[in-house]
Amino acid sequence: MDARDVSRALTRIAHEILERNKGASNLLLLGIPSRGVPLAQRIAAKIASVEGHDVEVGSLDVTMYRDDLRMKPARALMRTDIPSDGIDGKVVVLVDDVLFSGRTIRAALDAMNDLGRPQAVRLAVLVDRGHRELPIRADFVGKNLPTSLVEKVSVHLAEFDDEDAVLISGTSADDAPSREEESR
Amino acid sequence: MKKHLLSAGDLSRDDAELILTTAEELRSLADRPIKKLPALRGRTIVNLFFEDSTRTRISFEAAAKRLSADVINFSAKGSSLSKGESLKDTALTLEAMGADAVVVRHWASGAPHLLANAGWSKSSVVNAGDGTHEHPTQALLDAFTMWRHLGNLDGRRVAIVGDVLHSRVARSNALLLRTLGAEVTLVAPPTLLPYGVDGWGVETSYDLDGVLPKADVVMMLRVQRERMNAAFFPTVREYSRRYGLDGRRMANLQDHTIVMHPGPMIRGMEITADVADSDRSVIVEQVTNGVAVRMAVLYLLLGGSEPALSKNAEGDE
Numbered sequence: 395m396d397a398r399d400v401s402r403a404l405t406r407i408a409h410e411i412l413e414r415n416k417g418a419s420n421l422l423l424l425g426i427p428s429r430g431v432p433l434a435q436r437i438a439a440k441i442a443s444v445e446g447h448d449v450e451v452g453s454l455d456v457t458m459y460r461d462d463l464r465m466k467p468a469r470a471l472m473r474t475d476i477p478s479d480g481i482d483g484k485v486v487v488l489v490d491d492v493l494f495s496g497r498t499i500r501a502a503l504d505a506m507n508d509l510g511r512p513q514a515v516r517l518a519v520l521v522d523r524g525h526r527e528l529p530i531r532a533d534f535v536g537k538n539l540p541t542s543l544v545e546k547v548s549v550h551l552a553e554f555d556d557e558d559a560v561l562i563s564g565t566s567a568d569d570a571p572s573r574e575e576e577s578r
Numbered sequence: 579m580k581k582h583l584l585s586a587g588d589l590s591r592d593d594a595e596l597i598l599t600t601a602e603e604l605r606s607l608a609d610r611p612i613k614k615l616p617a618l619r620g621r622t623i624v625n626l627f628f629e630d631s632t633r634t635r636i637s638f639e640a641a642a643k644r645l646s647a648d649v650i651n652f653s654a655k656g657s658s659l660s661k662g663e664s665l666k667d668t669a670l671t672l673e674a675m676g677a678d679a680v681v682v683r684h685w686a687s688g689a690p691h692l693l694a695n696a697g698w699s700k701s702s703v704v705n706a707g708d709g710t711h712e713h714p715t716q717a718l719l720d721a722f723t724m725w726r727h728l729g730n731l732d733g734r735r736v737a738i739v740g741d742v743l744h745s746r747v748a749r750s751n752a753l754l755l756r757t758l759g760a761e762v763t764l765v766a767p768p769t770l771l772p773y774g775v776d777g778w779g780v781e782t783s784y785d786l787d788g789v790l791p792k793a794d795v796v797m798m799l800r801v802q803r804e805r806m807n808a809a810f811f812p813t814v815r816e817y818s819r820r821y822g823l824d825g826r827r828m829a830n831l832q833d834h835t836i837v838m839h840p841g842p843m844i845r846g847m848e849i850t851a852d853v854a855d856s857d858r859s860v861i862v863e864q865v866t867n868g869v870a871v872r873m874a875v876l877y878l879l880l881g882g883s884e885p886a887l888s889k890n891a892e893g894d895e
Contacts, residue, residue, distance in 0.1 A: 455603070458617040458881070468882030470596060471603040480611070508612045 395537060397558035400520065403536030404433065407518050408440035410534050415485055418445040420513070422481060424454045426490045426502055427472035432553040433520060434489035452476050454488070454509075456501035482510040487534075491549040493519040496530035521560055523547050581885055582694040582703040583875055586714040586750040591757050596886065598722050600874035601867070607644060608866065617881045618647035621678040626668070627653045627706070628684040633841055633865065634706050634716070638681045641872035647880075650677070665689060666698055673699035679880055680704070687711035687746075702879050710744050710805065716840055717750035719871040721758055723864050724795050727836050732759035737789045739765040740799030740821055740848050743772045744806070747840045748799060752780050765789050767821065769810040786821055790830050797838040798823050798848045814847060824850040828858065836860050 395403070415421055418441050425434030431453045438451045455472040457463070488502055499517060506512065518534035523541045541547060541562060550559045580588070589597070607613055623642040627635055635651070642649045652672075665684075672680055679702040682690045687709030694703035707713040721731065728734055736755055742748045742764045749772075752762050762780040764771065771782055783789050790796065801817065811817045818824075823837065831837075837849075837858045845851045854861060878886040 458615045458877075463617065463881060464883055466882050467884045468878050468880070468886035470886065471600050471877075474603065474606065476610075504616075508614060509610065 395560035397552075400536070400558045400560065403520060404436050405440055407534045407536060408437045408444065411437070411487055411516070411518065412441060412444065414516070414533070418447065418449050420483070420485050422450045422452065422477065422484045422486050422512075424452050424486055424488050424502075426488060426498060427453055427455050428554065429491040429549055429551055430489045431473070432551050433491060437489060437518065450477050450484075454502055454505055456498060456505050459501035459504045461497055461501070476509060480510045481506065481512045483513050485514045485516065486512040487516045487518050489518045491520050491551075492547050493517070493522045493530075493532050493535075494525055494547075496526045496528035499530050500528050520549060521547060581879070582690075583714055583879065584690050584694055584703065584705045585712050586717045586754040586757075589714075589754065589757060594718070594721070594754060594757055597718055597871065597874045597878065598725055600878060601718075601722050601870040602726075604873045604877070605867065605870040607873075608870070613644055614646060615644060616646050617877050618642065618645040621647045621880050622650065622676055623647045623679045623681060623876065624650045624652055624672050624675075624677040626672070626680050626682045627651075628682075628689070629654070629707070631683055631707070633868070634683065637865070637868040638704075638706060638872050640869045641876055644869070645873055645876060647876070650675070665693065666696070669693055669696075669698035673701065677701045679876065681706050683707045685709055702885075704875065704879070707746055709746065711746050712750045713746040714750050714754070715868070715872055715875060716747050717754040718875065719864060719868040720747075720751055720797065720838060720840070721754055722871050723838065723860055723867050724760075724836070726867070727860065728794055728834070730759075731755065734760045734794045735763065735792055736760050736795040736797065737763050737765055737793040738797045738799065739786060739823070741770050741801045742766045742775070742799065743770045743810070744802040745799045749778075751797065752778050756780070763789050763793070765821070767811055767817070787827065787830070790827055791832070793831065793835055795836055795838060796823065796831065797840075798843070799840070800842060800844060801847060818847050822848050822850065823853050825852045828853050828856065831858070838864060840864070
């Protein structure tokens with residue numbers, strides 16, 4: 395996926411969120427750091443341009459809720475930014491770059507449990523690469539990208555990497571990142 | 579840092595900044611409905627206090643509990659420590675109970691170091707104040723408070739005033755603030771400056787009024803009369819006239835300068851009530867920040883399979 399594909403996918407996600415929610419009222423977009431946060435902001439900007447008023451955006455760090463916390467050296471925390479009136483009663487849309495095992499989303503659901511009780515929680519991801527290890531699915535998907543487990547999907551965003559792109563690398567013999575959009 | 583936090587001097591700049599940024603994230607927990615994170619679930623932290631303390635012990639206890647650790651409080655009074663049990667036997671007992679970390683406050687300088695390095699136990703040791711030596715988490719919370727008010731500490735001037743000789747807070751602050759790029763001036767009567775202070779890499783002065791107008795931070799220290807075994811100054815009145823912070827002196831400070839005190843403070847001795855209660859005073863905020871900083875330290879030491887902080891050459895794992 396190149397920059398235009400990413401932008402089109404986010405535009406479609408924004409419209410799907412609005413359609414599902416019947417408007418932008420009561421919405422809160424929570425990005426999961428690091429790359430989910432700018433994605434949430436971009437979706438919010440697109441929603442704002444369609445609906446004409448801003449939607450709330452925040453970020454939710456799930457580091458302390460991860461099930462592999464004890465398996466690696468202690469990790470630095472990322473930003474958690476929740477609106478001052480909390481998440482109670484809102485429709486929260488979690489935003490992340492890649493949906494893979496589903497463990498990050500499980501951690502996010504646990505983290506939210508300590509923050510309040512949303513009316514509903516939905517999930518938007520730029521890329522769904524399959525290989526779920528938990529019963530979790532996305533409500534809004536930018537692109538389904540069937541991959542093999544040896545491949546690595548990396549999402550580049552202008553906020554971090556000076557470009558927008560989704561890259562797959564590590565396909566069988568050649569280790570160099572290939573510019574292939576799809577590996578199907 | 580390594581497995582233990584024994585001295586503020588063991589922290590590299592990266593370590594210290596990691597602790598401060600982690601503390602900044604954890605500070606927001608105080609505003610949430612459920613003040614609890616699961617990071618240390620199932621870990622056991624022992625508060626081993628050989629010396630009286632309310633602030634530090636409660637602060638460590640709150641920090642550990644907010645991270646879901648199990649906390650065991652062990653104080654010298656009312657335990658077998660008062661029956662003459664040695665530090666070694668206490669350490670072996672704690673090891674047998676499966677403590678993951680021991681937070682130790684001891685009247686003898688170096689006791690935490692012994693506990694960490696003698697091979698008696700495998701747990702992490704956090705120094706919560708040893709004699710007149712060090713109090714690294716106090717320095718971290720002081721630096722955190724300054725950082726929140728002043729931003730980057732590079733080139734900032736910090737005046738530490740009062741009983742430097744008996745102050746573990748002053749020593750830890752001097753070490754840490756230098757790592758973070760601040761310029762530290764110790765202000766005290768000649769009798770209350772420690773021997774060997776020239777090697778700390780800080781300025782010293784006997785003249786408070788000369789130092790105050792340039793300072794960005796003024797940190798007042800308590801006169802530790804319980805540790806004094808000689809006459810270090812003629813009278814309390816003379817001490818507070820020359821080295822106390824009162825309203826007149828406060829008027830000479832720059833507009834952004836903050837006034838700090840590690841507590842417990844003696845109003846009327848090193849600081850007057852109007853200064854302690856003024857807008858410049860961040861003394862109450864220091865206590866709030868203490869919990870966040872101690873959470874950050876405990877999380878970074880115990881949260882993962884190994885500490886997050888860089889190991890230094892003389893690592894003792």
